[in-house]
Amino acid sequence: MGHAIETLNLTKVYRRGKEAVNDLSLEVPEGSVYVLLGRNGAGKTSTIMMLMGLLQKTSGYIRVLGLDPDKAPVELKRRVGFVADNQRMYGWMTVDEIIGFCRSFYPTWDDTFTGELLRLFELPRKVRLRDMSRGMYGKVALLLGLAHRPELLILDDPTSGLDPVVRREFMHGVIEAVQRQHCTVFFSTHIVDEAEQVADWVGIIDDGRLVLSQPVEQAKEAVKRIQVVFDDAVPEKVVLPGLLESRAAGRELMLTVRDFTPETVKAVSRYNPLSVEVLDQCLEDVFVALVKKTVGETL
Amino acid sequence: MMALIWKEWREQRVMVAVSFALLLVIRAIQSMLFSYTGNNLESGSWITLLPSVLAVIIGANVCTDEFTEGMKEFIFSRAVSVRRLFWAKYTVGLVATIVLSIAGLLPASSNPGIARLLLPVMAYSVAMLASILTRQTLLAIICVPAIATVLLLLTFPFIAQLAYGYYDYFPHSIVLIIIICTSLSYIIWQHRAYSRDNKVLATLAIALPVIFLLSVIGHTFFVVLEGMELNAALAGARKAGLRISAEELIMPFETGRDKTEDYYRQASRVVSEIERKALPSLPPYLSESLTPQQMETVAGLLLKGKESARALTFIEEATSITDQYIDSKELPLKKSCEMDDCYRQSYKLYGNAGRARRLERFMLGRSVYLTRQGKYAEALQTARMGLSLRNAVNSPPMIFTDFVEMACTAITMRAFQHLIDEVPAEGLPVSSYREIIDGAAGVKREAGEGLQRTFAGEIAYVKANFYSGTSMDLILATDRMPWYVAYLCKPSLRREDVLKVKSVIRLIDLVDQPYHSVDADLKALQRRMCGNAYEGRRAVPVLKDYSTNQDRDYLLNFMELNAARAAWLDGLTIAAALKIYRIGKGRYPDRLNELAPNIIPEIPLDPFTGKDFIYHREGRGFILCSLGANGLDDSNLSERFNARDDIVWRSSR
Numbered sequence: 001m002g003h004a005i006e007t008l009n010l011t012k013v014y015r016r017g018k019e020a021v022n023d024l025s026l027e028v029p030e031g032s033v034y035v036l037l038g039r040n041g042a043g044k045t046s047t048i049m050m051l052m053g054l055l056q057k058t059s060g061y062i063r064v065l066g067l068d069p070d071k072a073p074v075e076l077k078r079r080v081g082f083v084a085d086n087q088r089m090y091g092w093m094t095v096d097e098i099i100g101f102c103r104s105f106y107p108t109w110d111d112t113f114t115g116e117l118l119r120l121f122e123l124p125r126k127v128r129l130r131d132m133s134r135g136m137y138g139k140v141a142l143l144l145g146l147a148h149r150p151e152l153l154i155l156d157d158p159t160s161g162l163d164p165v166v167r168r169e170f171m172h173g174v175i176e177a178v179q180r181q182h183c184t185v186f187f188s189t190h191i192v193d194e195a196e197q198v199a200d201w202v203g204i205i206d207d208g209r210l211v212l213s214q215p216v217e218q219a220k221e222a223v224k225r226i227q228v229v230f231d232d233a234v235p236e237k238v239v240l241p242g243l244l245e246s247r248a249a250g251r252e253l254m255l256t257v258r259d260f261t262p263e264t265v266k267a268v269s270r271y272n273p274l275s276v277e278v279l280d281q282c283l284e285d286v287f288v289a290l291v292k293k294t295v296g297e298t299l
Numbered sequence: 300m301m302a303l304i305w306k307e308w309r310e311q312r313v314m315v316a317v318s319f320a321l322l323l324v325i326r327a328i329q330s331m332l333f334s335y336t337g338n339n340l341e342s343g344s345w346i347t348l349l350p351s352v353l354a355v356i357i358g359a360n361v362c363t364d365e366f367t368e369g370m371k372e373f374i375f376s377r378a379v380s381v382r383r384l385f386w387a388k389y390t391v392g393l394v395a396t397i398v399l400s401i402a403g404l405l406p407a408s409s410n411p412g413i414a415r416l417l418l419p420v421m422a423y424s425v426a427m428l429a430s431i432l433t434r435q436t437l438l439a440i441i442c443v444p445a446i447a448t449v450l451l452l453l454t455f456p457f458i459a460q461l462a463y464g465y466y467d468y469f470p471h472s473i474v475l476i477i478i479i480c481t482s483l484s485y486i487i488w489q490h491r492a493y494s495r496d497n498k499v500l501a502t503l504a505i506a507l508p509v510i511f512l513l514s515v516i517g518h519t520f521f522v523v524l525e526g527m528e529l530n531a532a533l534a535g536a537r538k539a540g541l542r543i544s545a546e547e548l549i550m551p552f553e554t555g556r557d558k559t560e561d562y563y564r565q566a567s568r569v570v571s572e573i574e575r576k577a578l579p580s581l582p583p584y585l586s587e588s589l590t591p592q593q594m595e596t597v598a599g600l601l602l603k604g605k606e607s608a609r610a611l612t613f614i615e616e617a618t619s620i621t622d623q624y625i626d627s628k629e630l631p632l633k634k635s636c637e638m639d640d641c642y643r644q645s646y647k648l649y650g651n652a653g654r655a656r657r658l659e660r661f662m663l664g665r666s667v668y669l670t671r672q673g674k675y676a677e678a679l680q681t682a683r684m685g686l687s688l689r690n691a692v693n694s695p696p697m698i699f700t701d702f703v704e705m706a707c708t709a710i711t712m713r714a715f716q717h718l719i720d721e722v723p724a725e726g727l728p729v730s731s732y733r734e735i736i737d738g739a740a741g742v743k744r745e746a747g748e749g750l751q752r753t754f755a756g757e758i759a760y761v762k763a764n765f766y767s768g769t770s771m772d773l774i775l776a777t778d779r780m781p782w783y784v785a786y787l788c789k790p791s792l793r794r795e796d797v798l799k800v801k802s803v804i805r806l807i808d809l810v811d812q813p814y815h816s817v818d819a820d821l822k823a824l825q826r827r828m829c830g831n832a833y834e835g836r837r838a839v840p841v842l843k844d845y846s847t848n849q850d851r852d853y854l855l856n857f858m859e860l861n862a863a864r865a866a867w868l869d870g871l872t873i874a875a876a877l878k879i880y881r882i883g884k885g886r887y888p889d890r891l892n893e894l895a896p897n898i899i900p901e902i903p904l905d906p907f908t909g910k911d912f913i914y915h916r917e918g919r920g921f922i923l924c925s926l927g928a929n930g931l932d933d934s935n936l937s938e939r940f941n942a943r944d945d946i947v948w949r950s951s952r
Contacts (some may be wrong), residue, residue, distance in 0.1 A: 101302050
């Protein structure tokens with residue numbers, strides 16, 4: 001399987017020496033729904049901007065659909081749908097007008113599909129964008145990203161600032177559209193549960209570094225929480241491979257580990273616990289555990 | 300591309316429409332005034348700057364939206380190149396600006412020069428650069444004057460223009476600034492589109508010195524070019540044995556400034572210099588051994604070094620333009636475009652006039668020399684060449700001709716004067732004197748047919764200038780316009796302007812009539828014009844005051860010149876007739892009327908007074924005198940040029 005997006009040692013250093021993206025090597029498989037998770041300011045937007053050719057990279061290698069964003073920007077943008085974080089459009093245009101404006105840039109623009117999307121998103125054609133609610137506005141942006149049937153859809157935190165109902169509607173819109181379209185989706189967010197519903201791959205970025213990039217299920221498998229109960233006092237120090245966090249409460253010790261294997265349980269057993277229970281993690285737990293770990297490291 | 304243009308148009312259309320409407324309303328008012336009064340709004344005032352101001356507002360609005368947060372991501376992530384986005388924007392604004400500029404020039408303008416179209420484009424380009432730099436419309440508008448000033452200072456030739464009056468370079472500077480602003484806008488646009496902010500300052504830091512360097516090089520190039528021409532001309536002059544300063548060579552080409560008084564002094568100095576040289580010790584090139592062709596070659600060298608070939612053809616050129624002009628019908632007052640042609644022709648001829656003046660001086664020197672040598676026939680021939688030269692060059696309406704002509708007519712006629720004064724009556728055969736009389740009659744006939752039409756052209760030119768060009772003051776003066784409309788159109792109108800214009804209208808009425816019959820009226824007008832417009836200055840007789848504003852005195856001077864020309868020709872006719880009388884009777888007559896009808900059919904009157912020329916015998920000779928514009932006998936006055944305007948023929952033999 002090929003990669004829709006491929007970066008190698010991608011780095012962006014801003015003017016004042018701030019490293020927004022640090023040595024990022026990312027591979028997004030074709031046909032996947034890839035979510036890039038990260039806290040605010042982790043480097044998600046900078047990464048996406050570099051992928052779209054809207055920000056100049058400091059160093060590294062980028063290929064999006066096999067194209068270099070610096071060398072073939074127009075070709076790349078023709079094949080990619082993009083919705084930016086807090087994207088603004090010309091408020092004086094109506095939905096019809098902005099569709100007319102954008103369609104001229106894309107030879108692959110699909111009018112039938114546009115009509116379907118308009119119905120699906122329940123968008124009025126004659127209303128000016130400045131008079132629309134945020135949810136509607138977001139849907140227009142999504143429509144403009146989808147209507148030319150892109151091979152890759154890049155969404156930069158598309159639901160930020162939306163209320164939960166609209167957010168859910170939006171994500172459903174994405175899913176439904178993508179199901180019809182069979183394209184690769186790459187999107188960033190810091191709201192993990194919505195990502196978990198739709199994503200099949202996850203990447204976690206923190207402080208400009210990619211700390212994890214796996215299929216969602218594997219990621220959830222790989223990070224486990226182990227509840228260990230001792231009969232007397234909890235050992236002062238527990239040494240485990242891939243230990244991310246250890247928290248003691250009375251006789252109980254809660255361990256979070258990554259790269260979990262049955263060997264991990266055996267290693268815990270060496271401390272003679274009363275009981276050992278392995279708990280499944282949701283994606284949010286995985287995210288928090290990994291990000292916390294790196295925060296701890298940097299501190 | 301169409302979608303981009305559509306979008307830009309939608310964004311700009313309100314502004315453009317409002318601007319366009321504003322201009323059309325102003326132009327409509329102008330047309331209305333024009334049909335009422337035959338006059339335009341002041342074409343050199345704030346109205347001509349209006350398109351530039353509107354262009355600034357359009358330009359300042361062009362590139363502000365795209366770099367706001369969220370918008371940049373939207374527009375630059377569409378499948379369209381950054382370059383195309385920029386040029387679509389630039390083009391739509393540019394077209395709007397050009398349309399506005401044209402609307403600003405229509406329907407009537409006295410001089411829609413290229414600079415007036417370029418100026419709004421420059422304003423637009425500067426404003427666009429400001430909008431990309433500041434990303435805020437209002438801030439951009441505020442920054443425009445500062446940026447424009449910096450660029451004007453950097454385009455060095457502009458300073459040269461201000462300092463030296465080389466207005467020819469003005470469009471060069473504007474074009475340079477347009478190119479600079481557009482290129483910088485494009486570079487910064489690209490940087491911003493790819494978020495290469497850090498390079499904007501670096502770009503500016505490199506670009507500004509480069510601009511400066513380029514304009515210095517450009518300016519130096521022009522200066523060197525002129526310097527080379529000048530050096531060649533000087534070398535030619537020196538080779539010809541004449542001491543002539545660089546200043547004197549540059550002079551005719553310096554049209555942008557009011558240097559008439561200086562010029563006049565300089566002209567008289569050159570004349571006396573030539574006279575001084577010509578009389579006691581003539582340089583070899585003036586000797587009789589030179590053929591006319593050689594003479595012209597020397598004159599050519601004197602004129603402008605390497606350009607001697609051109610100098611030789613200028614008479615032809617001037618004559619053909621004159622013919623064309625005379626053939627064409629008289630300048631229609633309300634067709635300013637034709638006036639422009641006239642203006643351009645005049646401008647072109649002005650350069651030739653400078654050359655003509657030099658040739659004429661040369662002819663004078665030669666004629667005087669030949670007279671002294673006793674070669675009267677040749678002297679006559681040379682003097683006549685000088686006269687024809689003057690006529691050829693001077694016939695089409697010319698700017699600034701008045702002072703030049705005054706000086707030069709005098710110079711050429713002085714050659715005849717020398718001839719009459721010096722030659723003993725028997726020195727030339729009767730046929731030569733007849734030739735002079737016929738020649739003068741011929742010139743007068745020309746004046747009747749050609750010159751009068753040409754003068755009519757000059758009057759038309761002045762009228763057209765007043766009616767369609769620069770003087771909206773006429774609106775008030777014609778009394779057809781309510782005062783508030785006029786003040787609305789030109790708030791800075793002054794009382795003396797109104798008086799001045801009223802005077803000019805009166806002058807235009809008077810100009811066709813004989814000088815002596817309107818003399819009193821003219822003097823009253825002069826007093827009024829001097830008294831009002833030149834408060835604090837002494838009220839000198841304007842006809843002789845070459846330092847007063849030449850535009851205003853143009854007609855006055857013209858009338859005087861017309862009369863002076865007639866006085867010279869008529870006086871010459873009488874003087875030649877006197878010589879014929881002397882040959883026949885062995886003495887000069889006691890009274891002039893003895894000459895008619897045998898020698899000449901009738902005795903001309905002094906055009907300045909409407910009476911006989913003053914004539915009396917003096918020893919064996921005679922004195923013949925026209926009293927000149929002041930109508931007074933100036934023989935007791937000093938010989939300062941401005942004081943003495945009598946035209947005197949005095950022969951002792």
